[in-house]
Amino acid sequence: MKLYNLLTVYPEFFESFKSHGLIKKGLDRGLISINVINLRNYTNDKHKRVDFKPFGGGPGMIIQYTPVKEALKKIKSSKTILLSPQGKLLKQSKLNELSAENSITFICGRYEGFDERILDNLVDEEISIGDYVLSGGEIPAAVIIEGLTRLIPGIPENMESINNDSFCDHLLDHPHYTKPSEIDGFSVPDILLSGNHSEIKLWRRKQSLGATYLKRPDLLKNVNLSKEDDRLLQEFIAEYQEKKSD
């Protein structure tokens, strides 16, 4: 069982998150547990405030050290992640690494962010989900939990499909098609209807290499292409250029 603790000032945010899809399945099957902790329960302030004005002046409010420290005291050995746009950018490789943890605690920020002493003294890692600023850490925490949940055996219907997804082997996924085989004059590549599974496998590998080459060439720098991959990619590029010049 994987335990995810969430420290937040908006505990209700996670109600709908917990009631759909793979997250619900993981919870129902007892493979994950989500423990939402209201930071406001750990303040002595009579109005249940956990934020205060910044020293030195300026706009916005800052989440205080004490409520976070007191809330964390109740949690037994858990990796502590603070969500922040200043953190290390989330990638699939980080999700793979975090999937080994049995318990992770996410500290969701709001307002102008946190008292820096929280980051310096109470946290193992600072993670960002992208180079943009959201108004809270709840969505970033949900993104990470969703990404981790689909890596847990027994939660997705088909682990094989997970292992073929984009980024698993530093490549993007190949294109997919389903019924009908012809619609509005657009057809499915013949090979996919051929029943020749070894040829289909090769075609998919070629498309996966090609999609990565066209959409995310930066990823190809991290892959050691086999001789066959190299040949497939060259074939893809030649076919692509021919199609473009038609």
Ligand code: SAM
């Ligand atoms: N003043 C902060 C800064 O510029 O670095 C931004 C604070 S933001 C408005 C409020 C909270 O949203 C942050 O403390 C963090 O928890 C969360 N947040 C916003 N953008 C994020 C991102 N890209 N990744 C992870 N968390 C984010």
